[in-house]
Amino acid sequence: MALSITNNVSSLNAQNNLTRANNSLAQSVERLSSGLKVNRGADGPAALVISEKQRAQIAGLKQAIDNADKAVSLVQTAEGALNEINSLLVKIRSLAIDSANAGVNDADAQAANQAEITNALDTINRIANNTQFGQKKLLDGSSGIKGISNDADTTVLKTSTATKAGNYAVAVTTAAQRATATAGTAQSGNLAADETLTVNGVSITLASGLSQAQVVSRINEFTTQTGVTADTASGATRLYTNQYGSAADLSVISNVAAGTTSSGFGTTLVTDTGVDVVGTIDGSSFNGVGNVLTATSGNANGLTVQFATSATPTTSVTGAQGTVTVTDNSLVFQIGANQNQTASIAINAVGPSGLGLGLAATGNQFSNLSQIDVTSAGKAQDAIGVIDAAIDDITNLRGDLGAFQQNTLNSTINNLQTTLENTVNAESTIRDTDFAEEIANFTKNQVLVQAGTSVLKNANQQPQLVLSLLQ
Template sequence: MRINHNIQALNAYKNLSQTMGQTSKTLEKLSSGLRINRAADDAAGLAISEKMRSQIRGLETAERNSLDAISLIQTAEGALNETHSILQRMRELSVQAANGTLEDSDREAIQKEINQLTYEIDRIADTTQFNTKKLLSGSAEGRPFAEVNSSEVSYASNGTWSGVVTAEPTEPAQVEIQFDKNLGSLTKAQLEGKTFTINGKIYEIDNTDGTSQGITGRNIAVNISGWIDNVGTSDANITSNITKLMNALESAVIQNDSQMFNVNKNLPTNAGTANDGVINNGTLTLSTTSPMSPKDVQDLGSLNQINTTITSGVTFNNPLTNTSTTTLVANPEAAQAKPIAITFSEVPKAGDTLKIDGLTISFDSPAISYSNGSATIDVTNKDLDEVLNDIDSIITQASNDNPTPVPALAPVHSVSNNSLILGTTKTDDGISPIGLPTNGLDIALIDGDFEADKGKELEVALQIGANASESLSLSLGVMDAATLGIARNADFSILSTAGVNAVVGVNVSNSEAAQLAITAFDKAISLVSAERSKLGAFQNRLEHTVTNLQTANENLTSAESRIRDTDMAKSMTEYTKNNILNQAGQAMLAQANQLPQGILQLLK
């Protein structure tokens, strides 16, 4: 017998330790529900099940992707449903306009509704989005990076939108007729038969008896009575004569040209002593009844010419500059700036350009600071807010540039959301010399790749499987008015450039045009029907895809469960067995620990 080594106790301890280890693993399986909690539990099973888990989670995500794609299709198809309704209404209006019982005014009302409905089709195509992705206006490369909310700016060609925005005139055109003391000193004979030419009409002075209708019989009479021939040095006589002529001319203009002019009168006054010859001029101001721009005045042609055959005492004056003139003059500056918004749909790309009067902003790399009317903005890794703030900063520099600020830009400009707000106080003066236009705010927007990509359908790649290359391509057609063939330019010529909004709708101004409009709307309805049919078929396909993904996910999850999940009944049986062995092992270890006590009997 030995006391240094209790072999029986060591053996009992070893077996007890193994049993307790098995019990611990069984408890872990029972508490987690997993058969494999670590690689050591089943190395091969772990590798297989992890690969299955990748597939399962991929299938779940692909199912969500497919459902998102269905939602995208439903969004587009819902918008096209409204487009269909609009086209049906437009066709109905065309059939109505083709009826010979209508008058031109009736068709004009129909044309207005067709125009508005055409604009709405363009708006639907421009604004229908899913997760900010525009669905019905083609590929992103086939849309301009910004749009100008003014009909004065329109598509030219080669990806260029240009035009001149002008403010509405807020003042009438004017001319001052100034009568000085020399006029009041003339005799009847010197005035007799003299003329004023105003608005193309000849006003002829009759200073004999004040009753004639113009000496020539063709002109408008300016009848003066009581003219003082020998005024001498009397300031009172001079001012009296001037007053009589001004009153007579005023009456004649009001009687014969009141639709064109309002007349304002400041009579002459004695500025000094009674007979010192110092007299304040009399002024007769002719103002047009309607506000006018310089271009409006220019369009009057010869009617805006003002002159007289009186050689002394009468001058025509420009009230804006207090200088001599022979024509009506209009203020080129409006009282308030006309606002205009340039709304950006995306960050400009390299090669795009924005021109504002004498300012040219290029988007490229590297950035170049503002100098002499131009600047370059580096758009690399910039968001839209940063780019808009850069543009606003450059406009501020250009507006304050000395001596050549941007000529037509209003003092106020700002950034609001994704829009650049500009304005101009310049009315249309009709002057467009080579170089800088001066008749308003010149806007040009150049999209470098628009022309090459216009009209391209939107391609959406859908990941509908758990693995690479398991994708599907969805094509969404351009559904704006131009693509549907119902967009027109201002002269009713066909506007066929996709991505460019219509100026007016299809012409229904007469019966023949309305007949052609019916055909045009039939074709448009057919195009929308084909697109909706395509989207509906695609949705049906995706619904089957979703069902297939759900089935594959279910079966693969079942297979992974068989590898990874624990069999609770089997594990509970194992746990019960190990629990009994633990109790037996503990009892045997206690007995083995008592065996060395027998040595004490030998030592007595």
């Protein structure tokens, strides 16, 4: 072995190995102290890229779980308010049934029931307008799907969760018709004798000497029982049902032969049935019920509109009926860790004017819950129908909210928690320090540093051997 002083290769070799061992020891110390085996890009470029993406996903999953929990709280707030509205409707229904008991109740009792119902309706309206989560109103319709028509003859009754936002042209191709019967002979003089007119099974006595105007007025006194209104057309007495459509039936017969001094209907039974509306919404044709038309398919699915009466009281308007603009203000929840992973639910208005809609098409004298009146037995009967429809509206909405909470939010939370657990596990495998392995590396590197230091000391002493040759 050659001995030299200028270049101590053994020392350089020892220094190189000592530096490597020292760097490895420092890396082990860093991993043990930080708990991470990837602390910088140099520790594992591919691992760093994957783990950073997983960290972003983990943070997103945690926030999505928090978002879904908040959504559950919101839904429970709305459902709690709907439960109270449902209780009020049950109470209102009991009052209406009490008022329908005409054999017992007098006008004062029915008026007292009406006063209590009015108070309950005010409470329902207050709950609908004031229920909110934070600053967000929940039940006033601002969180639902709403339709507005630009035609005065078309009224949007309701939409459904299937109705898409957009503009929908509406037209009536077959006008709705009321059942109609016109006297075969126009009454031109006062009744010559007493007459009994039977309208829809209800006997109406007409006293001798009544003029045509008085006959019309007398028939209209029984409208709540017969569902029929009387007027004159082309000089003759005309009867027509308050209800539109194929469910509207009219029968009339008199016990006096037709003549100018009788009602003019005669002793032959006259019957008629109404016609349901047929129309188009967004270019698709649908068959309606009475004067109410509902889209059952397409983007407008669930959109229900009602058509006004034309200049002729026995038919609805016909032809083009403007455009209905539907806006979707559904509550949207970000319940996923990634873009566009959302869920939504619409909560339409539940105030009295938005409940029990559409029964007017079946002959009910009330168009919605806010109009109910129980000051007579006949009105109370119609009120019960509207109240039942309102209860259906509320319970169906509560069912939708319950299904959304259970099947969408709770299931999503469970899935997100499982995904979070697995993602954290994957990120841990890539990035976390394996302490058992790293302690072994630390011990090895620590020994190598100590050994290297000792060897370097000996290597630095080798040039001193040259002195022994110079003596």
